[in-house]
Each structure stands twice: as structure tokens, then as C-alpha cells.
Amino acid sequence: MRYIEPHAHMVSRVTDDYAAMVTAGCAAVCEPAFWAGFDRGSPQAFHDYFCQLTEYEPRRAAKFGLPHFCWLCLNPKEAEDPGFAREVLALIPQFLDRPNVLGIGEIGLNKNSRNELQVLEWHVDLAARTGQLILVHTPHLEDKFKGTRLTLDVLRADSRIRPERVIIDHVEEHTVKMVLDAGFWAGMTLYPETKCTPARAIDILERYGPERLWLNSACDWGVSEPLVVARTTLEMRRRGWSAEAVDRVIYQNPLRFLSQCPRFKLP
Amino acid sequence: MTRQQVLDLYFLAARHQLIEIAAFLDRVDRAEGEADFRLGAFAAALRCLQEAPPGERATAVLMALSDPTTEPLPKAPGKGAVGAWSGQRLAA
Numbered sequence: 001m002r003y004i005e006p007h008a009h010m011v012s013r014v015t016d017d018y019a020a021m022v023t024a025g026c027a028a029v030c031e032p033a034f035w036a037g038f039d040r041g042s043p044q045a046f047h048d049y050f051c052q053l054t055e056y057e058p059r060r061a062a063k064f065g066l067p068h069f070c071w072l073c074l075n076p077k078e079a080e081d082p083g084f085a086r087e088v089l090a091l092i093p094q095f096l097d098r099p100n101v102l103g104i105g106e107i108g109l110n111k112n113s114r115n116e117l118q119v120l121e122w123h124v125d126l127a128a129r130t131g132q133l134i135l136v137h138t139p140h141l142e143d144k145f146k147g148t149r150l151t152l153d154v155l156r157a158d159s160r161i162r163p164e165r166v167i168i169d170h171v172e173e174h175t176v177k178m179v180l181d182a183g184f185w186a187g188m189t190l191y192p193e194t195k196c197t198p199a200r201a202i203d204i205l206e207r208y209g210p211e212r213l214w215l216n217s218a219c220d221w222g223v224s225e226p227l228v229v230a231r232t233t234l235e236m237r238r239r240g241w242s243a244e245a246v247d248r249v250i251y252q253n254p255l256r257f258l259s260q261c262p263r264f265k266l267p
Numbered sequence: 268m269t270r271q272q273v274l275d276l277y278f279l280a281a282r283h284q285l286i287e288i289a290a291f292l293d294r295v296d297r298a299e300g301e302a303d304f305r306l307g308a309f310a311a312a313l314r315c316l317q318e319a320p321p322g323e324r325a326t327a328v329l330m331a332l333s334d335p336t337t338e339p340l341p342k343a344p345g346k347g348a349v350g351a352w353s354g355q356r357l358a359a
């Protein structure tokens with residue numbers, strides 16, 4: 001079995017996770033920029049984080065033979081201060097040519113505030129001006145439906161944005177249809193208590209088809225499971241999926257989307 | 268999958284989760300003090316199990332727990348989410 005982990009926050013995982021992922025068939029890991037669990041104290045802290053994502057973490061992954069890619073942005077949980085956000089956004093362009101950078105992400109909304117929306121628009125503009133792929137985080141729990149609608153409004157309002165170059169992550173039953181209907185890709189995150197379970201993610205795949213959907217673990221410093229994409233294939237097989245159908249969702253789909261970035265190359 | 272296959276694969280897990288919900292509600296019943304808006308939202312979501320159209324139950328439950336408004340908030344009230352919307356729903 002082979003799979004691509006398109007969303008994992010490896011800076012907060014241990015080396016055992018790298019070993020286990022590679023053993024399970026992981027062929028590449030992609031790491032969106034995210035919240036550290038606390039607010040960073042200065043824009044310089046983001047500079048250091050972007051260095052970690054583009055220099056140190058790919059070297060750590062390479063020790064396990066795993067290609068490591070990343071997405072850069074100011075995450076939505078730290079987007080309530082527009083002045084601070086502007087300073088962080090100004091740092092991003094100098095990193096965009098680094099060999100493992102896939103695009104701008106995970107941007108989006110958290111509590112669906114006006115400032116978060118403004119910062120989302122700035123990120124979308126940056127991606128459009130620099131021709132980057134976009135990875136969008138959608139809000140948690142009660143805020144997801146509203147946040148997904150507001151996010152789609154922002155993306156559709158910018159005529160430079162091509163939906164096939166944008167993936168909207170953490171969809172569930174109540175948001176997947178609006179994302180796919182608008183032409184975007186959709187990511188399903190497999191979490192123990194929130195977001196999707198393997199069974200529900202497979203339900204969604206069976207209902208809407210595998211055309212523009214992928215699976216990810218979004219493993220980070222919280223309760224999450226780095227091998228859950230691999231484990232989900234057990235349930236697919238129990239439900240009668242062929243090896244080819246499984247491969248399409250967990251390997252070929254992320255490969256197809258990510259290959260739109262010329263820097264995404266697997267050995 | 269046939270209905271029989273779905274039952275073979277998922278009945279025990281669903282039974283387990285159903286009893287967990289029942290026991291959770293019993294636990295809430297035995298506890299003291301006032302509940303907050305989450306309990307009412309939970310009850311409304313439970314009704315969706317019976318009232319939602321076939322094949323739409325998960326979506327209906329998620330919607331019963333979601334903020335249905337469309338206006339961005341003037342300011343983010345902290346960072347976290349609790350799993351249910353605290354606002355007032357207009358009567359259908």
C-alpha cells in the first residue's frame with residue numbers, strides 16, 4: 001500500500017511517527033502552517049517557524065526517507081490582529097521559492113470574525129498574485145458551516161482564483177456538497193472526536209464519488225492519529241473497495257492535486 | 268453494501284454509541300445545577316434522528332449544532348468552539 005499524507009503537523013510529532021508512517025506506506029507528507037497552541041509573540045517568531053518548515057523539518061523527514069512539503073501562512077487563530085497579520089504576510093514571499101513549498105495554507109476562518117475575513121482576503125490575494133495553490137482550513141464544530149459559506153464567498157469573489165487549484169479542508173456531511181458543487185477540492189480530516197471518522201469519510205466518498213476528495217490525519221499536538229489514513233483503508237476493504245479504488249483516494253488524488261505545484265515531485 | 272452487510276459491519280458499534288448517549292443523558296439527569304445551551308442543542312439534534320429525511324440524518328444533526336447565521340462577527344470571542352451554537356434559532 002502507498003499513500004500521501006496531505007495534512008500533518010510534523011513539527012509537533014515525534015520521530016516514531018515518521019518511522020511508523022513510512023512503514024505503513026507513506027510516500028510524502030505535507031505540512032500546513034498552523035497555530036502552535038499559543039500565540040506567537042512577534043512576526044519574527046513566524047520567520048523562524050517558516051524556516052523550520054522549509055529547512056529543518058524536511059531534513060528530519062529525510063532521515064526516514066520521507067519527502068516533506070509545506071504550506072505557508074498566518075493561521076486563522078492568530079488572524080484577529082490585522083496589523084500583526086500584515087507584518088507576517090510580508091515575510092511569506094521570500095520563502096515561496098524554497099524547494100518544498102506547495103502554496104499558501106492553511107488559511108481560512110476560525111470564529112468567522114471580520115478581521116479573520118480580512119486576513120483571509122489578503123492571503124487569497126497573495127496566492128493569486130504569486131500563482132500559488134491554496135489550502136483552506138474550515139472552522140471547528142458549530143462554526144464550520146458558517147465559516148465554509150463565508151470562505152466560499154471570498155474565493156468566488158476573486159476572479160483570479162481557479163477552484164481546481166484550491167482545496168478546502170475539514171469538510172463534513174453538511175459542508176462537503178457546497179464545496180464540491182463550487183468546483184473546489186475537499187479534504188476530510190479523520191479525528192477521534194471531532195471532524196470525520198473513517199466510517200463517515202467513506203460514507204461521503206461513496207455518496208459523492210472520489211473525484212475531488214482526499215483524506216488526511218491533520219495530526220498535531222492535540223489528540224490525533226498519524227496513521228489514521230492508512231488505518232482507514234482497512235475499513236474500505238471491509239466495505240468491498242478494490243485496491244485500485246483505495247489507491248485512487250489515498251495516493252492518486254493527492255498526487256493529482258499537489259502535482260499542480262511544480263515543486264511537488266516524488267522520487 | 269447490502270443492508271444486511273451494513274448491519275453486520277456496524278450494528279454493534281452503533282448500539283454501543285447509542286447506549287453511550289443514553290448513559291450520558293442519565294448522567295446529566297442525575298447531576299445538579301442548571302445546564303447551559305448545549306443540552307437543548309443536543310436534544311434538538313437527537314430529534315433529527317427521527318425527523319430528518321432518510322439519508323440526511325448526519326447532515327441534519329450537524330446543522331442542528333451549527334451557527335446558521337451569515338454575518339461575520341465584529342470580533343472573535345476567543346479562539347475555541349464548544350460543539351453547539353449558543354444563539355437563538357428562529358422558529359421554523
Ligand SMILES: [Zn+2]
Pocket residue numbers: 007009032034106218
Ligand atoms: Zn491543520
